[in-house]
Amino acid sequence: MxxxxxxxxxxxGPSWLDPxxxxxxxxxxxxxxLCLIIFAECGLLIGFFLxxxxxxxxxxxxxxxGLIGSPIALVCLLLTVCAVVGNVVGYYLGYxxxxxLFNRPDSRLFKREYVDKTHAFFDKYGVRAILLGRFVPIVRxxxxxIAGVGRMDPRKYFTYSIVGGVAWATGVTLLGFWLGGxxxxxxxxxxxxxGIVALSIIPIVxxxxxxxxxxxxxxxxSR
Numbered sequence: 001m002x003x004x005x006x007x008x009x010x011x012x013g014p015s016w017l018d019p020x021x022x023x024x025x026x027x028x029x030x031x032x033x034l035c036l037i038i039f040a041e042c043g044l045l046i047g048f049f050l051x052x053x054x055x056x057x058x059x060x061x062x063x064x065x066g067l068i069g070s071p072i073a074l075v076c077l078l079l080t081v082c083a084v085v086g087n088v089v090g091y092y093l094g095y096x097x098x099x100x101l102f103n104r105p106d107s108r109l110f111k112r113e114y115v116d117k118t119h120a121f122f123d124k125y126g127v128r129a130i131l132l133g134r135f136v137p138i139v140r141x142x143x144x145x146i147a148g149v150g151r152m153d154p155r156k157y158f159t160y161s162i163v164g165g166v167a168w169a170t171g172v173t174l175l176g177f178w179l180g181g182x183x184x185x186x187x188x189x190x191x192x193x194x195g196i197v198a199l200s201i202i203p204i205v206x207x208x209x210x211x212x213x214x215x216x217x218x219x220x221x222s223r
Contacts, residue, residue: 019054023062031068031075034059035082038169041141042086043093053137053172060176072177076170084165087130087144091157094148130160134168 026033034055041050056079062068063075125132133143147157179185 019051019058022051022055023058023067030062031070031078035078038079039082039086039089042083042165043089043144044086045090045093045141045145051137052140053135056169056172057176057180060173060178061180062176063173064177064180072174076173079169079173080165083134083169084161087161087165088158090141090144091148091152091154091161094145095151096148097145128160130157131164131167134164140168 022037023030023034037050037055038052040046041052059068059075059079060072063070063072068075129139129143130147133139144161175185
Protein backbone atom coordinates (compact mmCIF):
# COMPACT_ATOMS: atom_id res chain seq x y z
CA MET A 1 0.00 0.00 0.00
CA UNK A 2 1.42 3.38 -0.98
CA UNK A 3 1.39 5.91 1.84
CA UNK A 4 -0.22 9.25 1.15
CA UNK A 5 2.20 10.91 3.52
CA UNK A 6 5.27 9.42 5.11
CA UNK A 7 5.26 11.66 8.15
CA UNK A 8 8.94 12.54 8.25
CA UNK A 9 8.57 16.20 7.38
CA UNK A 10 10.87 18.76 8.95
CA UNK A 11 9.58 20.89 11.73
CA UNK A 12 11.30 23.93 10.24
CA GLY A 13 12.36 25.05 6.79
CA PRO A 14 10.74 25.39 3.38
CA SER A 15 8.22 22.80 2.23
CA TRP A 16 10.51 21.52 -0.52
CA LEU A 17 12.82 20.20 2.21
CA ASP A 18 10.09 17.84 3.34
CA PRO A 19 11.79 14.47 2.59
CA UNK A 20 8.74 12.91 0.96
CA UNK A 21 8.03 15.94 -1.22
CA UNK A 22 11.69 16.26 -2.15
CA UNK A 23 11.93 12.65 -3.28
CA UNK A 24 8.67 12.82 -5.20
CA UNK A 25 9.90 15.95 -7.00
CA UNK A 26 12.82 13.90 -8.35
CA UNK A 27 10.42 11.56 -10.16
CA UNK A 28 12.14 8.81 -12.17
CA UNK A 29 15.54 10.15 -11.06
CA UNK A 30 14.61 9.62 -7.41
CA UNK A 31 17.44 7.22 -6.55
CA UNK A 32 20.06 9.18 -8.50
CA UNK A 33 18.95 12.43 -6.89
CA LEU A 34 18.97 10.84 -3.46
CA CYS A 35 22.54 9.63 -3.96
CA LEU A 36 23.65 13.11 -5.01
CA ILE A 37 21.95 14.68 -1.99
CA ILE A 38 23.64 12.28 0.44
CA PHE A 39 26.99 12.91 -1.25
CA ALA A 40 26.50 16.68 -0.99
CA GLU A 41 25.48 16.57 2.66
CA CYS A 42 28.46 14.41 3.61
CA GLY A 43 31.11 16.11 1.51
CA LEU A 44 30.15 19.58 0.32
CA LEU A 45 29.67 22.47 2.72
CA ILE A 46 26.65 23.67 0.76
CA GLY A 47 24.79 20.50 1.71
CA PHE A 48 24.57 21.13 5.47
CA PHE A 49 20.87 22.13 5.36
CA LEU A 50 19.69 18.95 3.63
CA UNK A 51 17.51 16.53 5.67
CA UNK A 52 19.77 13.49 5.36
CA UNK A 53 18.38 11.40 8.24
CA UNK A 54 14.76 11.80 7.21
CA UNK A 55 15.61 11.30 3.54
CA UNK A 56 17.30 7.97 4.26
CA UNK A 57 14.38 6.81 6.39
CA UNK A 58 11.88 7.92 3.76
CA UNK A 59 13.91 6.20 1.02
CA UNK A 60 13.70 2.92 2.93
CA UNK A 61 9.94 3.34 3.28
CA UNK A 62 9.65 4.16 -0.43
CA UNK A 63 11.53 0.98 -1.33
CA UNK A 64 9.23 -1.05 0.92
CA UNK A 65 6.19 0.43 -0.82
CA GLY A 66 7.54 0.15 -4.38
CA LEU A 67 7.98 3.88 -4.99
CA ILE A 68 11.68 3.19 -5.50
CA GLY A 69 11.91 0.14 -7.73
CA SER A 70 15.47 -0.91 -6.88
CA PRO A 71 16.18 -3.67 -4.32
CA ILE A 72 16.84 -2.46 -0.79
CA ALA A 73 20.34 -4.02 -0.82
CA LEU A 74 21.32 -1.98 -3.89
CA VAL A 75 19.83 1.20 -2.47
CA CYS A 76 21.75 0.75 0.81
CA LEU A 77 24.97 0.01 -1.07
CA LEU A 78 24.70 3.09 -3.29
CA LEU A 79 23.80 5.41 -0.42
CA THR A 80 26.63 4.08 1.74
CA VAL A 81 29.14 4.53 -1.08
CA CYS A 82 27.93 8.11 -1.64
CA ALA A 83 28.18 8.87 2.08
CA VAL A 84 31.74 7.53 2.30
CA VAL A 85 32.89 9.16 -0.96
CA GLY A 86 31.35 12.41 0.26
CA ASN A 87 33.49 12.18 3.40
CA VAL A 88 36.61 11.58 1.32
CA VAL A 89 35.88 14.63 -0.84
CA GLY A 90 35.10 16.75 2.21
CA TYR A 91 38.35 15.69 3.88
CA TYR A 92 40.47 16.69 0.90
CA LEU A 93 38.57 19.95 0.47
CA GLY A 94 39.58 20.82 4.02
CA TYR A 95 43.09 19.45 3.51
CA UNK A 96 43.69 21.51 0.37
CA UNK A 97 41.86 24.70 1.26
CA UNK A 98 43.12 24.86 4.83
CA UNK A 99 41.80 27.24 7.50
CA UNK A 100 40.88 29.82 4.87
CA LEU A 101 37.92 27.59 4.05
CA PHE A 102 36.29 28.65 7.32
CA ASN A 103 37.60 32.21 7.63
CA ARG A 104 34.72 33.67 5.69
CA PRO A 105 32.08 36.07 7.01
CA ASP A 106 28.55 34.98 7.82
CA SER A 107 26.15 34.82 4.91
CA ARG A 108 22.58 33.70 4.47
CA LEU A 109 23.60 30.04 4.46
CA PHE A 110 27.05 29.95 6.04
CA LYS A 111 27.27 30.76 9.75
CA ARG A 112 30.45 30.79 11.80
CA GLU A 113 28.55 29.10 14.64
CA TYR A 114 28.24 25.96 12.49
CA VAL A 115 32.02 25.67 12.33
CA ASP A 116 32.43 26.46 16.04
CA LYS A 117 29.84 23.84 16.98
CA THR A 118 31.59 21.23 14.86
CA HIS A 119 35.01 22.13 16.25
CA ALA A 120 33.68 21.67 19.79
CA PHE A 121 32.16 18.31 18.84
CA PHE A 122 35.42 17.15 17.29
CA ASP A 123 37.51 18.34 20.24
CA LYS A 124 35.22 16.51 22.67
CA TYR A 125 35.06 13.14 20.92
CA GLY A 126 38.24 13.02 18.83
CA VAL A 127 38.33 10.46 16.04
CA ARG A 128 35.05 9.01 17.32
CA ALA A 129 33.43 12.25 16.19
CA ILE A 130 33.70 11.05 12.58
CA LEU A 131 31.48 8.10 13.49
CA LEU A 132 29.12 9.83 15.91
CA GLY A 133 28.90 12.98 13.80
CA ARG A 134 27.12 11.02 11.10
CA PHE A 135 23.98 11.20 13.21
CA VAL A 136 24.21 14.91 14.02
CA PRO A 137 22.84 17.38 11.43
CA ILE A 138 25.26 20.13 10.31
CA VAL A 139 28.10 18.43 12.21
CA ARG A 140 28.25 15.56 9.70
CA UNK A 141 28.76 18.10 6.90
CA UNK A 142 31.43 20.30 8.45
CA UNK A 143 33.36 17.71 10.41
CA UNK A 144 34.78 16.12 7.26
CA UNK A 145 36.44 19.34 6.14
CA ILE A 146 37.59 20.12 9.68
CA ALA A 147 39.28 16.70 9.84
CA GLY A 148 41.14 17.65 6.66
CA VAL A 149 42.10 21.08 7.95
CA GLY A 150 43.44 19.44 11.11
CA ARG A 151 45.42 16.91 9.06
CA MET A 152 43.77 13.99 10.84
CA ASP A 153 45.50 10.68 10.10
CA PRO A 154 43.91 9.53 6.80
CA ARG A 155 43.88 5.85 7.78
CA LYS A 156 41.93 6.51 10.96
CA TYR A 157 39.68 9.00 9.21
CA PHE A 158 38.74 6.67 6.36
CA THR A 159 38.23 3.73 8.73
CA TYR A 160 35.79 5.67 10.88
CA SER A 161 34.16 7.14 7.77
CA ILE A 162 33.43 3.69 6.36
CA VAL A 163 32.06 2.38 9.64
CA GLY A 164 29.98 5.51 10.09
CA GLY A 165 28.78 5.42 6.50
CA VAL A 166 27.48 1.88 6.88
CA ALA A 167 25.88 2.58 10.27
CA TRP A 168 24.20 5.76 9.06
CA ALA A 169 23.30 5.28 5.40
CA THR A 170 22.50 1.57 5.57
CA GLY A 171 21.17 1.57 9.13
CA VAL A 172 18.71 4.46 8.80
CA THR A 173 17.53 3.29 5.38
CA LEU A 174 16.86 -0.21 6.72
CA LEU A 175 15.05 1.34 9.67
CA GLY A 176 12.67 2.99 7.23
CA PHE A 177 12.35 -0.19 5.19
CA TRP A 178 11.56 -2.45 8.16
CA LEU A 179 9.82 -0.13 10.60
CA GLY A 180 8.45 2.72 8.50
CA GLY A 181 4.98 1.23 8.61
CA UNK A 182 4.78 1.73 12.38
CA UNK A 183 3.14 5.10 12.95
CA UNK A 184 5.05 6.05 16.11
CA UNK A 185 8.45 5.33 14.55
CA UNK A 186 7.51 7.01 11.28
CA UNK A 187 6.49 10.19 13.11
CA UNK A 188 9.47 10.32 15.49
CA UNK A 189 12.48 9.61 13.26
CA UNK A 190 14.56 12.47 14.66
CA UNK A 191 13.94 11.45 18.29
CA UNK A 192 14.89 7.84 17.56
CA UNK A 193 18.14 8.92 15.88
CA UNK A 194 18.96 11.19 18.83
CA GLY A 195 18.47 8.16 21.05
CA ILE A 196 20.87 6.16 18.91
CA VAL A 197 23.49 8.89 19.24
CA ALA A 198 22.94 9.06 23.00
CA LEU A 199 23.51 5.31 23.33
CA SER A 200 26.64 5.61 21.18
CA ILE A 201 28.04 8.34 23.40
CA ILE A 202 27.56 6.42 26.67
CA PRO A 203 30.87 4.49 26.36
CA ILE A 204 32.70 7.76 25.69
CA VAL A 205 31.12 9.38 28.75
CA UNK A 206 32.16 6.40 30.87
CA UNK A 207 35.74 6.68 29.60
CA UNK A 208 35.78 10.42 30.31
CA UNK A 209 34.55 9.89 33.87
CA UNK A 210 37.19 7.20 34.45
CA UNK A 211 39.93 9.44 33.07
CA UNK A 212 38.83 12.34 35.28
CA UNK A 213 38.80 10.14 38.38
CA UNK A 214 42.24 8.80 37.51
CA UNK A 215 43.66 12.30 37.05
CA UNK A 216 42.22 13.36 40.41
CA UNK A 217 43.78 10.35 42.11
CA UNK A 218 47.14 11.05 40.51
CA UNK A 219 46.92 14.68 41.54
CA UNK A 220 46.08 13.61 45.10
CA UNK A 221 48.99 11.19 45.39
CA SER A 222 51.45 13.74 44.02
CA ARG A 223 50.72 16.18 46.83
